[in-house]
């Protein structure tokens with residue numbers, strides 16, 4: 468085991484790489500006040516995500532789904548980006564990383580200034596019609612809940628759904644993300660337990676892997692550098708080494 472500071476190790480790996488991709492999870496946004504799934508006090512300790520965040524629940528219990536969804540999303544749309552998001556945006560701007568692939572739906576990478584962002588699990592900006600693909604802002608869809616148990620399309624009358632990848636959906640962006648990871652020579656995973664599929668498979672497609680995470684992850688055995696700490700502080704220190 469190396470005695471070098473893991474931040475220096477990762478900085479060196481990045482300097483010697485040509486195409487670095489970042490993969491982020493819920494852990495990068497906890498410092499913005501958004502709970503992750505699996506940490507103590509995370510969403511799993513409050514709700515059963517399958518109950519609220521699945522296609523099955525949206526179709527069979529739409530009222531309960533929309534009420535729960537509106538409750539989960541409101542802290543996400545109000546939260547500001549934190550130092551971790553800003554550091555990744557700076558690293559992209561300085562060409563140390565090419566793309567951020569995120570499992571998050573909170574949109575905080577873009578708010579921090581990242582340009583090349585792949586949102587594997589969708590986002591909270593819009594909702595669309597099941598049938599005719601008409602779309603509107605998610606805020607407008609949720610405003611319909613004041614008068615109706617679920618939002619409907621004004622064109623064809625079919626139900627609307629959020630542009631979020633729910634349990635039971637196929638993440639359409641995944642093949643693109645897999646290609647980007649395969650083309651890169653280093654993948655840095657930040658704030659993900661790497662236990663949600665298929666995003667976690669990306670870690671195993673990477674030629675070289677580094678991990679920044681508070682707790683152990685499913686990818687640790689394969690990683691060349693592991694920074695066991697908070698994303699905001701670790702990414703800030705990394706940025707200071709490089710820029």
Ligand code: NAD
Nearest residue numbers: 492493494503504505570571572573658660681682697698
């Ligand atoms: P996860 O909850 O499974 O794992 C989060 C990991 O981040 C944990 O291992 C934890 O130790 C670590 N962590 C927490 N705070 C951290 C910090 N400040 N610094 C460093 N590490 C920290 O999250 P996941 O792997 O992303 O899987 C959860 C799924 O839920 C994802 O698919 C994601 O789409 C969704 N989700 C998204 C949001 C969001 O958009 N902000 C929030 C909750 C869940």
Ligand code: ZN
Nearest residue numbers: 596599620623
């Ligand atoms: Zn429609």
